[in-house]
Amino acid sequence: QVQLVESGGGLVQAGDSLRLSCAASGRTLRAYAMGWFRQAPGKEREFVAAITWSGGSIYYADSVNGRFTISRDNAKNTANLQMNSLKPEDTAVYYCAAANDVVLLTRNEGSIVWGQGTQVTVSS
Numbered sequence: 001q002v003q004l005v006e007s008g009g010g011l012v013q014a015g016d017s018l019r020l021s022c023a024a025s026g027r028t029l030r031a032y033a034m035g036w037f038r039q040a041p042g043k044e045r046e047f048v049a050a051i052t053w054s055g056g057s058i059y060y061a062d063s064v065n066g067r068f069t070i071s072r073d074n075a076k077n078t079a080n081l082q083m084n085s086l087k088p089e090d091t092a093v094y095y096c097a098a099a100n101d102v103v104l105l106t107r108n109e110g111s112i113v114w115g116q117g118t119q120v121t122v123s124s
Contacts, residue, residue, distance in 0.1 A: 001026060001027065001113065002024050002025070002026050002027040002028075002029065002031075002032060002098055002113055003024065003025045003026045003113075004022055004023070004024055004096045004097070004098060004113060004114065004115035004116075005022070005023050005024075005025075005096075005115055005116065006020060006021070006022050006094065006095065006096045006115045006116065006117060006118040007020070007021050007022075007023070007118060008020040008021050008118060009094060009118030009119045009120045010119075010120070010121070011121045011123065012086055012120075012121070012122055012123070013122070013123050013124075014086060014087055014088055014122055014123065014124050015085060015086065016086050016122070017082070017083060017084045017085075017086065018083045018086065018120060019080060019081070019082050019083070020036070020080065020081040020083065020094055020096075020118060020120075021078055021079075021080050022034070022036075022078060022079040022080070022081075022096030022115060023077065023078055024077045024078070024079075024098070025077070028074070028077060029053075029072065029074055029077050029078070029079065029098065030053060030074045031053065031100070032053060032098040032099060032100065032113075033050060033051065033052050033053055033098070033099050033100070033101060033102035033104070033105055034050065034051050034053075034070070034072055034079040034096070034097070034098055034105075035047070035048070035049060035050035035051070035070075035096075035097045035098075035099070035102075035105035035106075036048040036049045036050075036068075036070060036079075036081045036094060036095065036096060036097070037094070037095045037097055037108070038090075038092035038093065038094045038095065038120075039092055039093050039095070039117075040089075040091060040092040040093075043092075045095065045108070046061065046108075047061055047105065047106060047108050048060070048061050048064055048068065048081070048094070049061065049064065049068055049070040049081060050070065050102050050105040050106055051070045051071070051072055051079070051102070052102045053074075055071070055072055057102065058070055059102065059105075059106050063089075064083075064090075067083065067084050067085045067086075068081060068082065068083050068084070069081070069082040069084075070082075079096060081094070083120070086120075086122045087122060088122045088123065088124045089122075090120060090122050091120060091121050091122050092120060093117040093118065093119050093120075094117065094118050094119075094120050095114055095115055095116075095117045096114070096115035097112050097113065097114055097115070098112070098113040099111065099112045099113070
């Protein structure tokens with residue numbers, strides 16, 4: 001079983017950028033599709049972005065498409081989320097996730113491994 005640890009969250013102003021990182025241990029990330037989710041106070045956890053194990057296919061939620069970029073480095077066992085043009089509505093706890101199939105991530109169903117989350121706060 002892989003373990004995931006996120007880093008890079010913080011407090012920024014609207015329009016700023018942040019880069020979240022997800023470090024894996026226990027097993028190579030090469031076997032997994034990777035994704036990012038977020039959960040704002042009082043709301044359900046929602047899909048943000050996902051990338052296949054090879055990096056050949058990438059998926060984004062409409063709300064972040066064009067502003068966020070997901071990437072991975074299988075050699076370093078890491079996945080990243082570059083967030084640009086941040087908005088106050090992007091404020092949430094962001095979770096790194098891994099699954100055997102990218103469809104499980106885009107649908108948020110089935111067996112998914114979660115990180116502990118990192119807080120992102122965007123002030124107006």
